[in-house]
Amino acid sequence: xxxxxxxxxxxxxxxxxxxxxxxxxxxxxxxxxxxxxxxxxxxxxxxxxxxxxxxxxxxxxxxxxxxxxxxxxxxxxxxxxxxxxxxxxxxxxxxxxxxxxxxxxxxxxxxxxxxxxxxxxxxxxxxxxxxxxxxxxxxxxxxxxxxxxxxxxxxxxxxxxxxxxxxxxxxxxxxxxxxxxxxxxxxxxxxxxxxxxxxxxxxxxxxxxxxxxxxxxxxxxxxxxxxxxxxxxxxxxxxxxxxxxxxxxxxxxxxxxxxxxxxxxxxxxxxxxxxxxxxxxxxxxxxxxx
Amino acid sequence: xxxxxxxxxxxxxxxxxxxxxxxxxxxxxxxxxxxxxxxxxxxxxxxxxxxxxxxxxxxxxxxxxxxxxxxxxxxxxxxxxxxxxxxxxxxxxxxxxxxxxxxxxxxxxxxxxxxxxxxxxxxxxxxxxxxxxxxxxxxxxxxxxxxxxxxxxxxxxxxxxxxxxxxxxxxxxxxxxxxxxxxxxxxxxxxxxxxxxxxxxxxxxxxxxxxxxxxxxxxxxxxxxxxxxxxxxxxxxxxxxxxxxxxxxxxxxxxxxxxxxxxxxxxxxxxxxxxxxxxxxxxxxxxxxxxxxxxxxxxxxxxxxxxxxxxxxxxxxxxxxxxxxxx
Amino acid sequence: xxxxxxxxxxxxxxxxxxxxxxxxxxxxxxxxxxxxxxxxxxxxxxxxxxxxxxxxxxxxxxxxxxxxxxxxxxxxxxxxxxxxxxxxxxxxxxxxxxxxxxxxxxxxxxxxxxxxxxxxxxxxxxxxxxxxxxxxxxxxxxxxxxxxxxxxxxxxxxxxxxxxxxxxxxxxxxxxxxxxxxxxxxxxxxxxxxxxxxxxxxxxxxxxxxxxxxxxxxxxxxxxxxxxxxxxxxxxxxxxxxxxxxxxxxxxxxxxx
Numbered sequence: 001x002x003x004x005x006x007x008x009x010x011x012x013x014x015x016x017x018x019x020x021x022x023x024x025x026x027x028x029x030x031x032x033x034x035x036x037x038x039x040x041x042x043x044x045x046x047x048x049x050x051x052x053x054x055x056x057x058x059x060x061x062x063x064x065x066x067x068x069x070x071x072x073x074x075x076x077x078x079x080x081x082x083x084x085x086x087x088x089x090x091x092x093x094x095x096x097x098x099x100x101x102x103x104x105x106x107x108x109x110x111x112x113x114x115x116x117x118x119x120x121x122x123x124x125x126x127x128x129x130x131x132x133x134x135x136x137x138x139x140x141x142x143x144x145x146x147x148x149x150x151x152x153x154x155x156x157x158x159x160x161x162x163x164x165x166x167x168x169x170x171x172x173x174x175x176x177x178x179x180x181x182x183x184x185x186x187x188x189x190x191x192x193x194x195x196x197x198x199x200x201x202x203x204x205x206x207x208x209x210x211x212x213x214x215x216x217x218x219x220x221x222x223x224x225x226x227x228x229x230x231x232x233x234x235x236x237x238x239x240x241x242x243x244x245x246x247x248x249x250x251x252x253x254x255x256x257x258x259x260x261x262x263x264x265x266x267x268x269x270x271x272x273x274x275x276x277x278x279x280x281x282x283x284x285x286x287x288x289x290x
Numbered sequence: 291x292x293x294x295x296x297x298x299x300x301x302x303x304x305x306x307x308x309x310x311x312x313x314x315x316x317x318x319x320x321x322x323x324x325x326x327x328x329x330x331x332x333x334x335x336x337x338x339x340x341x342x343x344x345x346x347x348x349x350x351x352x353x354x355x356x357x358x359x360x361x362x363x364x365x366x367x368x369x370x371x372x373x374x375x376x377x378x379x380x381x382x383x384x385x386x387x388x389x390x391x392x393x394x395x396x397x398x399x400x401x402x403x404x405x406x407x408x409x410x411x412x413x414x415x416x417x418x419x420x421x422x423x424x425x426x427x428x429x430x431x432x433x434x435x436x437x438x439x440x441x442x443x444x445x446x447x448x449x450x451x452x453x454x455x456x457x458x459x460x461x462x463x464x465x466x467x468x469x470x471x472x473x474x475x476x477x478x479x480x481x482x483x484x485x486x487x488x489x490x491x492x493x494x495x496x497x498x499x500x501x502x503x504x505x506x507x508x509x510x511x512x513x514x515x516x517x518x519x520x521x522x523x524x525x526x527x528x529x530x531x532x533x534x535x536x537x538x539x540x541x542x543x544x545x546x547x548x549x550x551x552x553x554x555x556x557x558x559x560x561x562x563x564x565x566x567x568x569x570x571x572x573x574x575x576x577x578x579x580x581x582x583x584x585x586x587x588x589x590x591x592x593x594x595x596x597x598x599x600x601x602x603x604x605x606x607x608x609x610x611x612x613x614x615x616x617x
Numbered sequence: 618x619x620x621x622x623x624x625x626x627x628x629x630x631x632x633x634x635x636x637x638x639x640x641x642x643x644x645x646x647x648x649x650x651x652x653x654x655x656x657x658x659x660x661x662x663x664x665x666x667x668x669x670x671x672x673x674x675x676x677x678x679x680x681x682x683x684x685x686x687x688x689x690x691x692x693x694x695x696x697x698x699x700x701x702x703x704x705x706x707x708x709x710x711x712x713x714x715x716x717x718x719x720x721x722x723x724x725x726x727x728x729x730x731x732x733x734x735x736x737x738x739x740x741x742x743x744x745x746x747x748x749x750x751x752x753x754x755x756x757x758x759x760x761x762x763x764x765x766x767x768x769x770x771x772x773x774x775x776x777x778x779x780x781x782x783x784x785x786x787x788x789x790x791x792x793x794x795x796x797x798x799x800x801x802x803x804x805x806x807x808x809x810x811x812x813x814x815x816x817x818x819x820x821x822x823x824x825x826x827x828x829x830x831x832x833x834x835x836x837x838x839x840x841x842x843x844x845x846x847x848x849x850x851x852x853x854x855x856x857x858x859x860x861x862x863x864x865x866x867x868x869x870x871x872x873x874x
Contacts, residue, residue, distance in 0.1 A: 101587065108574060474745070477734075493722050495721070
């Protein structure tokens with residue numbers, strides 16, 4: 001029982017981690033919050049379903065296509081909406097509202113294009129479940145955990161060891177100084193939004209086969225993902241992963257042992273608790289106090 | 291000065307029109323218009339309250355649906371379980387909303403913009419899931435609750451027309467109160483905090499106290515609007531009090547323009563009419579609404595009323611500049 | 618007659634990490650005098666100011682104002698106690714009118730509570746009318762009366778500096794802290810500032826001023842305190858300070874701009 005719960009908690013935690021990582025990335029690069037993440041997850045799940053199940057592409061190719069589509073979506077969103085607003089130097093609330101407007105459009109568009117019914121992925125792996133430490137675990141769950149970690153590690157590597165990642169970190173630290181060094185900060189900001197969207201879509205195509213695909217799949221996950229980011233320390237990469245996984249575990253444990261009715265509330269209660277008591281999170285990230 | 295003499299005439303005309311409006315609607319056979327006005331009134335009150343918090347004091351709230359819910363559910367439950375006459379339940383529930391607002395605002399007053407919006411979203415979600423999964427089902431959970439209309443001194447406000455006059459009176463009182471507050475020491479302190487919280491503290495303003503005050507007053511407004519909603523519709527269910535409702539309040543406020551008396555009125559009326567109008571598009575409602583919202587944000591960042599004022603200001607200045615150069 | 622000490626600062630210390638921004642500073646300032654603080658860049662003058670006005674809490678030591686301990690109080694409480702301040706970087710409420718800025722400055726002296734403000738009762742109306750009149754008088758005092766209803770952000774730089782001072786005076790302080798009031802002013806404006814400071818003194822307000830302009834400081838200060846690397850180097854009349862070899866060394870050897 002406990003092991004089963006821990007595995008599903010870990011799956012959910014990895015998804016929260018990917019979402020929270022996107023939040024941190026965007027906050028670091030542009031000091032903003034993006035409320036579309038969760039719905040990009042939904043979009044990813046539907047796109048993956050379309051590529052894999054309707055168009056008959058191999059799963060790995062569907063995955064790549066989905067992530068790339070979402071990447072372009074994030075990039076365009078930054079370029080054509082967010083940057084336009086920033087140039088007008090509007091109040092921050094307008095940017096928040098703009099991302100919410102995009103969220104509405106996306107939700108409604110997904111509903112119009114696909115359906116309001118729940119869709120199910122056909123089986124992906126030849127073996128439906130694997131025995132781990134005496135319990136049977138869905139192959140998709142293992143794949144979700146593995147892929148999430150690969151993606152997180154890949155991002156860390158990209159940010160730390162590639163020229164482009166270094167440029168992005170520089171732009172996040174001090175945009176003006178970075179510009180003076182010849183770094184194209186607007187490109188690096190756009191790419192952060194793209195990567196964030198790509199990760200959300202990845203979470204969607206990983207989660208879709210486990211949870212099923214439906215319109216509201218992502219929106220609550222997206223909102224609760226903020227709790228993960230805050231718990232880890234908003235803007236901190238490691239914090240996002242640790243906070244996300246922790247949130248997934250806590251939520252699943254509460255649902256499993258206490259009551260499933262209050263599982264949504266746990267995430268929001270944790271969010272408030274951290275904001276009010278320890279706003280810098282587990283990793284003591286200072287970005288929040290600025 | 292001439293303007294001041296003219297103004298009462300315009301005011302009296304406006305009062306006459308507002309008083310006669312239900313009859314006009316009836317005369318042209320558009321009964322539905324009265325109901326739309328009733329909704330518009332309660333939205334004006336809710337959004338005016340939010341404007342006190344954000345437009346004047348500079349604190350965002352993305353969770354005001356929670357106060358709307360406390361006002362609505364509070365009033366309905368007090369009536370149902372304790373048999374208190376409805377008008378009193380409305381007042382008690384509204385005070386309760388303000389008290390909860392103050393409790394939340396105290397720790398939240400330290401948070402900067404983005405994190406304040408997250409905190410208020412989380413608060414809204416917690417209240418929403420409490421409505422949906424209440425202890426012993428006192429809120430009726432997903433089913434919601436039915437209730438009666440307001441009974442004022444033995445006179446039932448069950449018809450839309452009678453509610454119209456009640457709503458009109460309430461709106462007038464709440465707007466008047468807002469005007470009085472913002473044109474006083476309290477209002478100055480709020481704006482000072484919005485403009486520069488550090489300097490406001492240096493000028494002897496207890497920033498935390500005034501922030502909590504603005505938030506609680508704002509919750510009071512929205513709470514009362516919630517209670518009005520409950521007894522106008524006579525049914526409440528959790529779906530009315532979601533995150534989308536909070537966003538709707540913010541949209542109305544920004545659509546009209548912040549930090550003014552008229553802005554929220556313009557915003558509430560326009561956005562409510564638009565969403566009503568979009569109902570006919572059924573499944574594309576949110577898509578059109580979102581697109582419209584996006585266009586307005588990009589094109590009119592000062593809100594409709596704000597942009598109009600700016601335009602008027604520019605024209606006036608041109609006029610004045612012309613006079614000066616002529617002299 | 619015994620000279621009364623208005624502000625007593627004893628053994629004040631504050632460090633940021635390893636840096637001792639204020640290191641065991643003791644200063645006693647008399648009532649109705651112009652007290653100046655000078656020191657090379659990075660001497661810790663603004664940090665010192667920020668401890669008096671409550672922005673930073675000192676690590677140790679005490680600040681006694683008018684017989685009452687004020688260290689560790691919040692900025693608004695310190696203002697209520699009778700210390701007003703201006704800022705090195707202009708910190709006006711830009712979208713409010715000039716007169717409203719002054720009236721915000723009066724905030725702690727206005728007695729109306731929330732319900733008086735909500736009802737606009739007789740007490741509140743009378744108080745507001747008096748406050749408005751007083752604000753206009755104060756604006757007249759510095760020659761800004763004609764701009765009373767203009768937006769504060771629309772004033773010229775020098776006017777904004779003056780407005781900062783009037784806004785500080787509006788709370789009827791016993792002591793006003795001026796953080797580089799002459800920064801960015803031209804020579805005419807500086808002469809006017811000199812006159813204004815003396816007029817403020819005549820109103821019975823004690824002044825504590827930080828300023829880089831040596832000529833101005835030597836001219837107006839009754840007593841000068843010299844800070845260097847967070848420590849008090851010297852104090853005395855302008856003439857005494859100018860002759861002090863340590864001060865000369867600090868300025869010549871230091872990073873004077």
